[in-house]
Every structure is written in C-alpha cells, then in structure tokens.
Amino acid sequence: MNIFRDFTARVTSAVEVILAARDSAPVDLSRIVVEPPRDAAHGDLATNAAMVLAKPLGLKPRDLAEAIAGRLRDDEDVASVEVAGPGFINLTLAAPYRAHALKSLIQAGSDYGRSRIGGDLKVNVEYVSANPTGPMHVGHCRGAVVGDALANLLDWGGYDVTKEYYINDAGGQVDVLARSAFLRYREALGEEITIPEGLYPGDYLKPVGTALADVHGRTLLDMPEAEWLPLVREAAISAMMLMIRDDLALLNVHHDVFFSEKTLSGENGGKIGATIADMEKKGFVYSGTLPPPKGQLPDDWEDREQLLFRATDVGDDIDRPLVKSDGSYTYFAGDVAYFKDKFDRGFRQMIYVLGADHGGYVKRLQAVGRAISGGTASVDVLLCQLVKLYRAGEPVRMSKRSGDFVTLRDVVEEVGRDAVRFMMLYRKSDAPLDFDFQKVTEQSKDNPVFYVQYGHARAASILRNAAQDLPALDLSGAALAGADLALLDDAGEISLQRRLAEFPRIIESAAEAHEPHRVAFYLYELAAEFHQQWNRGKDLPQLRFINPEQPQLTAARLALVHATKLVLSSGLLVLGVDAPEEMR
RNA sequence: GCACCCGUAGCUCAGCUGGAUAGAGCGCUGCCCUCCGAAGGCAGAGGCCAGGGGUUCGAAUCCCUUCGGGUGCACCA
Numbered sequence: 001m002n003i004f005r006d007f008t009a010r011v012t013s014a015v016e017v018i019l020a021a022r023d024s025a026p027v028d029l030s031r032i033v034v035e036p037p038r039d040a041a042h043g044d045l046a047t048n049a050a051m052v053l054a055k056p057l058g059l060k061p062r063d064l065a066e067a068i069a070g071r072l073r074d075d076e077d078v079a080s081v082e083v084a085g086p087g088f089i090n091l092t093l094a095a096p097y098r099a100h101a102l103k104s105l106i107q108a109g110s111d112y113g114r115s116r117i118g119g120d121l122k123v124n125v126e127y128v129s130a131n132p133t134g135p136m137h138v139g140h141c142r143g144a145v146v147g148d149a150l151a152n153l154l155d156w157g158g159y160d161v162t163k164e165y166y167i168n169d170a171g172g173q174v175d176v177l178a179r180s181a182f183l184r185y186r187e188a189l190g191e192e193i194t195i196p197e198g199l200y201p202g203d204y205l206k207p208v209g210t211a212l213a214d215v216h217g218r219t220l221l222d223m224p225e226a227e228w229l230p231l232v233r234e235a236a237i238s239a240m241m242l243m244i245r246d247d248l249a250l251l252n253v254h255h256d257v258f259f260s261e262k263t264l265s266g267e268n269g270g271k272i273g274a275t276i277a278d279m280e281k282k283g284f285v286y287s288g289t290l291p292p293p294k295g296q297l298p299d300d301w302e303d304r305e306q307l308l309f310r311a312t313d314v315g316d317d318i319d320r321p322l323v324k325s326d327g328s329y330t331y332f333a334g335d336v337a338y339f340k341d342k343f344d345r346g347f348r349q350m351i352y353v354l355g356a357d358h359g360g361y362v363k364r365l366q367a368v369g370r371a372i373s374g375g376t377a378s379v380d381v382l383l384c385q386l387v388k389l390y391r392a393g394e395p396v397r398m399s400k401r402s403g404d405f406v407t408l409r410d411v412v413e414e415v416g417r418d419a420v421r422f423m424m425l426y427r428k429s430d431a432p433l434d435f436d437f438q439k440v441t442e443q444s445k446d447n448p449v450f451y452v453q454y455g456h457a458r459a460a461s462i463l464r465n466a467a468q469d470l471p472a473l474d475l476s477g478a479a480l481a482g483a484d485l486a487l488l489d490d491a492g493e494i495s496l497q498r499r500l501a502e503f504p505r506i507i508e509s510a511a512e513a514h515e516p517h518r519v520a521f522y523l524y525e526l527a528a529e530f531h532q533q534w535n536r537g538k539d540l541p542q543l544r545f546i547n548p549e550q551p552q553l554t555a556a557r558l559a560l561v562h563a564t565k566l567v568l569s570s571g572l573l574v575l576g577v578d579a580p581e582e583m584r
Numbered sequence: 585g586c587a588c589c590c591g592u593a594g595c596u597c598a599g600c601u602g603g604a605u606a607g608a609g610c611g612c613u614g615c616c617c618u619c620c621g622a623a624g625g626c627a628g629a630g631g632c633c634a635g636g637g638g639u640u641c642g643a644a645u646c647c648c649u650u651c652g653g654g655u656g657c658a659c660c661a
Contacts (some may be wrong), residue, residue: 038604048603061641085604086641171661290658294585301658317587324659331661359588360656430589443623446610465621509600521598535625
C-alpha cells in the first residue's frame with residue numbers, strides 16, 4: 001500500500017464534500033498532493049490542498065484549511081490534524097493505522113514498492129550501443145548502469161520495458177575493424193605486421209586473426225579486399241559483440257534485444273528507404289540546400305542540394321541530411337528507420353541513454369519522434385556526463401592514443417560490480433561524476449555502497465541473533481506481520497516507519513522522472529536511519545531491537561527490522577546491487 | 585555565432601516536478617565510546633541557492649537576462 005496515495009484520496013474526498021456543500025463550480029483537484037513534511041515535527045503527512053484550491057474558490061487558504069482539517073479529524077486513522085504556515089494541513093497518523101501500514105508492507109514482501117503507474121506502456125530503453133570495435137572501456141560503465149537501473153525502475157513502476165542495444169555494424173568504422181582484424185590474420189599466418197595509423201592496434205583482435213586463420217587457412221590472402229572484407233568484418237563483429245556481452249555481464253547488464261543497424265538497409269534501400277518514402281508522404285522530406293554551419297567552416301564544405309528531413313517543422317534547429325554526397329544514406333537516416341522500427345513494434349516511449357558528447361543529438365531525435373509517431377510516442381534522452389577516475393584523490397591518467405585506456409573489466413575486477421553500479425547511480429546522470437578506486441572499497445560511513453549494504457547485512461545479523469537468542473520466536477514474515485506493531489512508539493521507530501512508507505513513492509517518482517539516482521539516495525537515507533536507531537540501543541538498552549524480557553515488543557521491533565531489510569533489498573535489486581546477508 | 589547541460593556550505597553533492605526555518609557526507613570544532621550486536625556515537629559552527637529582473641499567496645525549482653564552466657555544431661559513426 002501507498003499511504004500517500006491513500007491519503008490523497010481521503011483529502012480529495014474531504015474536499016469534495018466541502019465543495020458539494022458550497023455548491024460551487026467544479027475545480028481542478030489534481031494539484032492536491034500529500035507528501036512527507038519537510039520537518040518531522042510537523043507530523044507524518046502534509047497536504048497543500050487548501051493552498052492550491054483557495055484561489056479558484058475565492059477563499060482564504062487558512063479558512064479552507066480549517067474546513068478540510070475539520071473533516072479529516074473525523075477520520076479514525078488520523079491522530080491529529082494541524083493547520084500551519086500559509087495553509088498546510090499536517091496530519092499525524094493514529095498508531096493502529098501506522099501498524100496497519102507496516103503490516104501490509106511485510107505482507108507485500110518483495111512486491112512492496114511495485115506500482116501500476118506505468119499502465120503497461122511499452123517503453124524501449126536503448127543504452128550502451130557501443131561500437132563493436134573493441135572491449136568496453138570505463139567510459140561505457142555509466143551509461144550501461146544508468147540504462148540498466150532505469151529499465152529495472154520502469155519495470156517496478158509498471159511499464160512494459162525492453163532493454164535494447166543498437167549495434168553500429170554498418171558504418172565505416174566496422175570496415176576499419178575488418179582491416180585491423182585482417183592484419184592480425186596475416187600475423188597469425190606468420191607475417192611480421194605493423195599497424196598503421198587509423199587502424200585499431202589493440203591486442204584483443206589477435207584471437208580474431210587466429211580464428212580466421214584456423215577457418216580460412218591462407219585462402220583470404222589471394223582474394224581482393226572487396227571479397228575478404230565482408231567475411232572478415234562479419235567474423236570480427238561477432239567476436240567483438242561476444243566480448244562486449246561478456247564485459248556487460250560483469251556488470252550484470254543484460255539486454256533483451258540486440259538490434260543490428262545493418263538490417264535496416266537492403267534491396268531498394270530496405271527499411272531506410274521505406275521509412276524515407278513514408279516520411280515523404282507526410283511531407284517531411286524534401287530536396288534542398290542547407291545554410292553553411294556557423295562558426296568555423298569545415299574545409300571541404302560544399303554547398304549542394306541533398307535530401308533533407310524537415311526537422312525544423314517538429315522542433316529542431318536545422319533540417320537534417322538523409323543522403324550523403326556519395327549517394328548512400330547518412331547515419332541519421334538509419335536512426336530514423338530504427339525509430340520507425342521501434343514504433344512499429346509498439347513502443348510508445350523511447351528512452352536513449354547516451355554520452356554527454358551526444359548533446360547535439362537530442363533535438364533531432366525528438367524531432368524524429370514527433371514526425372514518425374505524429375506525437376503519439378515520446379522521446380527522452382538521458383545524457384550521462386563524464387566519469388573522472390581517481391585513485392586516493394589523484395587523477396588517473398588515461399591515454400587513448402596508446403590504447404592504454406582503462407577497460408570496464410579492469411574497473412570491475414578491481415573494485416567489484418556492486419561498487420561500480422552503486423557509485424554510477426549515486427549522482428544525477430547529467431552531473432559529472434568522480435570515481436575514486438580507493439574510496440569505493442573503503443569500509444566506512446563515507447562509502448555509501450558499504451553503508452547501504454552494511455545496513456542490509458546488519459538487519460540480517462540482528463535477525464540471525466534473534467533466532468539464536470529467542471528460539472521460540474517465529475521470525476517468518478507472516479509471523480512478524482502478526483506482531484502487535486502498534487507497540488512501536490519510539491520516535492526513532494516511527495521515523496523509520498515513515499521512511500519505509502516513502503519507498504513506493506520514491507519508486508514512482510524516480511520512474512516517472514527517469515532518475516534512478518533517487519533510489520540510491522533514498523537507500524542511503526534509509527540505511528542511515530536504521531543505523532541510527534541501532535546506535536541508540538547502544539546507550540539505551542531499552543531501545544535495542546532484541547529485548548528478551550519483552551517478547552511482544554521484540555517481535556514488533558524485529559518486524560521493523562524485517563521490513564527495513566526488505567526495502568533495502570528491493571531497492572538494491574532495482575539498482576542491480578547485491579544485498580549481502582553479511583559483510584566480509 | 586548558435587544549441588543543450590551545469591553553477592546550492594571550504595570540498596563532493598541531494599533537494600521528492602512551485603511549498604513551511606534550504607539538507608547529507610567529507611573536512612573543521614567540542615564532548616562520548618573504543619567491555620554489548622565488528623568496521624564508531626552525539627552535538628556545533630559553516631549559505632545573498634552565481635548576479636539581476638519577472639511570474640504568484642509562495643521560487644533553489646518556472647520565464648527573461650548577464651556572468652562563469654562543460655559539451656556539441658553539413659556529408660563521419
């Protein structure tokens with residue numbers, strides 16, 4: 001259950017009763033929100049109902065607030081109601097209702113926090129989509145983790161999510177890959193090779209060369225490039241994709257669909273041609289010239305007529321070329337066809353997780369969305385800013401030229417998957433991120449990964465100890481849900497319950513905003529609150545979770561521990577981070 | 585030149601789609617603990633939310649503008 005939703009309904013119906021009595025014109029009630037008050041001293045819930053409705057009704061906010069408050073006081077689940085400030089209505093929940101909320105949390109178990117807000121809308125989350133030309137490097141981590149966690153989050157929010165990877169296997173860079181692999185093939189046959197500037201120098205192509213030699217012997221050597229290139233390219237791309245999938249698996253990232261760019265072209269232009277024809281019918285395609293780019297003019301700029309997408313009709317700054325000077329389709333034309341393909345597969349929301357250097361791409365993708373879907377599908381682009389690497393405060397140097405970059409594998413093997421995933425999510429994606437190899441493996445409060453996981457492990461440890469100290473106590477969720485939860489009346493316990501009650505709300509708002517980091521921050525706060533309550537028991541033994549003298553109270557407190565463990569575990573699951581039973 | 589992102593405590597960052605006295609961690613200061621359920625606890629100082637204007641009952645949040653930082657700007661992928 002979601003107590004905020006529950007009380008939004010109650011406040012709304014209280015307002016409706018008042019409106020009916022006044023016989024006033026209908027007003028918009030959708031702006032009424034019930035949320036946790038900023039200051040815990042204000043109670044469990046606060047609503048702005050009186051403030052948003054006062055003006056349309058021509059009333060003073062505080063007067064209206066009093067009227068609403070009066071009705072809410074009749075609600076037996078409400079212990080007290082206060083009108084405060086400019087017209088807030090603050091509610092304190094009655095103990096039985098609080099107990100009921102905690103009980104239903106425990107009964108919902110691992111489903112607690114799941115929402116139907118998405119209404120099964122088909123959402124396509126495209127992320128990573130790294131070129132299949134080499135292993136994943138550390139720069140890919142962030143997009144991979146953010147996309148993956150966002151997809152999980154949307155699933156929790158009740159969306160029908162597909163995780164997708166777009167394989168750029170059609171452009172010039174895969175020909176470069178093929179030539180690089182061909183060199184390694186010659187090397188495998190015993191030739192001395194030097195790798196010229198512009199080809200990929202990495203060792204990771206050696207196995208591809210060896211495999212080619214095994215399969216083809218020396219036969220490729222006698223072929224012209226036009227013949228061997230497609231063969232080598234296919235082999236190299238599939239080897240690279242295997243490697244990339246392995247790398248992603250290290251981060252526990254698994255896509256549902258790998259979509260090949262190549263499949264978009266074919267006879268008569270294939271899907272690209274068909275899509276352009278379709279757009280032409282809708283009036284979005286014309287032949288024309290573009291104004292030269294402002295600022296620095298490219299050396300080889302030529303003013304020529306070309307096939308253009310009328311993107312300026314749908315929000316873009318400039319019309320976009322669909323055909324290159326050599327007559328082939330632009331990369332962008334492929335994107336348009338790919339969008340059409342997604343749309344035809346039934347997706348109505350396309351989310352792209354891209355690197356910050358793709359900022360210039362946002363408007364044109366949104367333009368494509370509008371043109372193809374006619375406004376029936378939405379497009380959101382998440383730009384992940386750079387990750388700066390540090391080691392104990394010192395920047396880690398990376399040189400791309402020498403091929404001496406830090407790979408994803410390096411990072412995961414050094415600090416572990418959980419640290420990488422959590423830290424990549426412990427920041428808004430549009431803010432740059434510092435990643436310190438040393439800090440993320442520290443076992444202390446400064447390290448949020450550790451702190452949250454330790455919260456879960458501590459809860460598990462408490463339950464283990466309880467099983468040992470009080471063997472008669474049934475610690476199953478079903479049994480704990482039946483404890484007398486109204487006994488939880490310590491301020492810290494109530495505060496913890498409030499925090500637990502927020503979880504469904506966090507999931508919904510994070511899913512709608514496409515901001516998985518909110519879950520990470522929430523978990524940190526929840527863990528902090530839990531550790532804090534544990535610490536209070538250090539000085540005040542009567543606050544300890546386990547108190548053998550008072551089995552009823554202990555059962556109630558263990559239910560709270562159980563609930564905390566449950567929510568930490570679910571939240572970590574959304575982030576794709578392990579919830580350990582003990583720390584090692 | 586244009587577009588997009590960012591600017592919140594000394595540092596690194598949250599701020600729940602416009603709400604009350606703007607929060608957390610680090611660092612700093614002061615107490616406590618270091619015998620309980622390992623990898624500390626409690627408290628304090630620290631802010632013109634970059635500057636200016638606007639919108640309204642109400643702005644860190646929305647709009648305009650200035651400044652400062654980042655990214656991208658036919659045909660490449």
